[in-house]
Amino acid sequence: MKKQEVVREYHFSDATLVTKGLEKVAFMERDKPEFEPYGITTELVAVLKDNLNAFAARITDIEALGDQSQAALLKDLKAEELRTALRTIMARVELKYGVNSPKYKKFGTDTLSLQSDAELNITAKRVVRVGTEFLPELTDTGLTATLLEGITTLNDAFTTLLINLKIEIGDRDIEQEDRVEAGNAVYATLMKYTKIGQSIWESTDVSKFNDYIIYNTISGEPEEAPPPTP
Structure with missing residues (x-):
């Protein structure tokens, strides 16, 4: 069964x-004697503090996005290098056969600039394969086995960079999910302890009661009431 998407709480x-978590931890350390009867020991507060620091x-x-973007840039640069090399091969093929000949079309490079990464990879392999087939006929236009080997080398490097990008994308997705789960776990513990703090001071100290309030808003502060309608 497919795992459900993790949602930040x-x-x-x-x-x-x-920042708010560490602030509340400081209040809990201040109020240690009041928390201990509820089973919230110094050790438990220390664990929460460690988890907050680890999360930070x-x-x-x-x-992660920076790593992914760098991998994408390197892949794109290598793809363009590969396209340029393929065009040097096809210039020689065109010189020999012309662009409308069946032999030219067999290389399948008409839409080279529009091809996806996967298509480019296949095209490069095809150019090497067909170029090797026609090499005896294309020698007089400057095509050599070394040039075709260069295409293979570029394509292998391009494939490696393409795989690296896929890995970076996957790693980023995993890290995002793990981060949300870790944040939710810290938040759940924090809310549990702060609710105890509120109950401790609810009827005796308004200021300390307020110390343990965390608003689940974008700013973490209470939402401003809209101005009255005139």
């Missing part, structure tokens, strides 16, 4: 989760 940023140290999506 808090509406504010991860940075806000960390995780790779962010900005970094």
Whole structure:
């Protein structure tokens, strides 16, 4: 069965989760004697603090996106290098046969600039294969086995970069999901402890009660009431 998409349970940023979480931990350390009767020991608060710090140290999506973008750039540059090399081959083929000949068309490079990565990979293999077949006829236009081997080398490098990009995309998806799950776990513990903090001070100290409030809004602060309609 397909795993359901993990959804973030808090509406504010991860940075806000960390800063507000550490703020609440400081209040819990201050109020340690009041928390202990509820089973929230110093050790449990320390674990929450460690989890918040560990969450803050995780790779962010900005970094993962940067790695993915760099991999995409390298792949695109190699793809263009491969296309340029293929065009040098096809210039020799055109010189020999003309663009309307069946032999030219057998190379299948008419839409080279529009081909997808997968299509480009297949086209490069085909050009090497057909070029090798017609090599004796194309020697006088400058085609050599070395040029065809160069296409294979470029195509292998392009394929490696294409796979690297797929890996970066997959790693980013995994990291995003893991980050949401880790954030949700920290948030759940934080909310549990802060609700206990609210119950401790609800009827005795308004200021300390407010210390344990976390608003699940974009800013983490209470939503402003809309101005009255005139």
